[in-house]
Amino acid sequence: MTDPKLRVLISAEKIQERIRELGEKISADYPTGNLHMICILKGAIFFMTDLSRAMKRDVQIDFMGISTYGKGKTSSGEVKVTKDLDISLEGADVLIVEDIVDSGVTLNYLMHLLDQRKPRSIRIAALLDKPERRLRPVHVSYVGFEIPDKFVVGYGLDYAERYRNLDDVCVLEEPPV
Numbered sequence: 001m002t003d004p005k006l007r008v009l010i011s012a013e014k015i016q017e018r019i020r021e022l023g024e025k026i027s028a029d030y031p032t033g034n035l036h037m038i039c040i041l042k043g044a045i046f047f048m049t050d051l052s053r054a055m056k057r058d059v060q061i062d063f064m065g066i067s068t069y070g071k072g073k074t075s076s077g078e079v080k081v082t083k084d085l086d087i088s089l090e091g092a093d094v095l096i097v098e099d100i101v102d103s104g105v106t107l108n109y110l111m112h113l114l115d116q117r118k119p120r121s122i123r124i125a126a127l128l129d130k131p132e133r134r135l136r137p138v139h140v141s142y143v144g145f146e147i148p149d150k151f152v153v154g155y156g157l158d159y160a161e162r163y164r165n166l167d168d169v170c171v172l173e174e175p176p177v
């Protein structure tokens with residue numbers, strides 16, 4: 001895609017290399033037990049499909065839809081579940097798979113919500129982390145890349161539902177506010 005507003009921040013090759021490392025690390029951290037990977041729709045879809053295939057063990061996958069009532073670039077702080085899980089989490093090791101941690105509002109809420117479903121453990125894997133932007137505390141066990149406070153798109157991330165299917169993570173220059 002040639003778009004003058006896009007600048008590659010993390011190439012497809014770098015993303016894939018990092019996901020292979022994460023897959024090996026996470027697999028080694030969970031040698032036994034039922035591991036449930038939960039994809040937060042829609043942004044984490046490509047990360048989920050690649051990370052689950054980089055795992056060296058059997059996993060279950062499930063999907064959850066969350067809306068944070070933000071249009072454009074910021075989330076407002078109100079979180080709503082738009083699609084719930086199909087599989088029970090009781091007694092399972094849960095790995096939440098998210099595209100990016102920004103304010104931390106979404107994941108802070110989700111950790112509390114899923115904790116009530118009696119999993120054996122819960123951890124978070126996020127492809128990207130913008131630590132400068134944090135408003136709520138969130139412990140992210142597996143981070144692909146820390147990035148500066150720039151608005152990014154591609155590899156699942158969107159701006160107003162566009163650009164998700166880019167192979168690279170790109171900075172979107174001067175997006176309309």
Ligand code: IMP
Nearest residue numbers: 043101102103104105106151152157158
């Ligand atoms: P948080 O609740 O502020 O941490 O927001 C997390 C959600 O906001 C992510 O799952 C993304 O959907 C969205 N988001 C945050 N930063 C970006 C970005 O730079 N590009 C695209 N979406 C983003």
Ligand code: MG
Nearest residue numbers: 041042043099
């Ligand atoms: Mg998201």
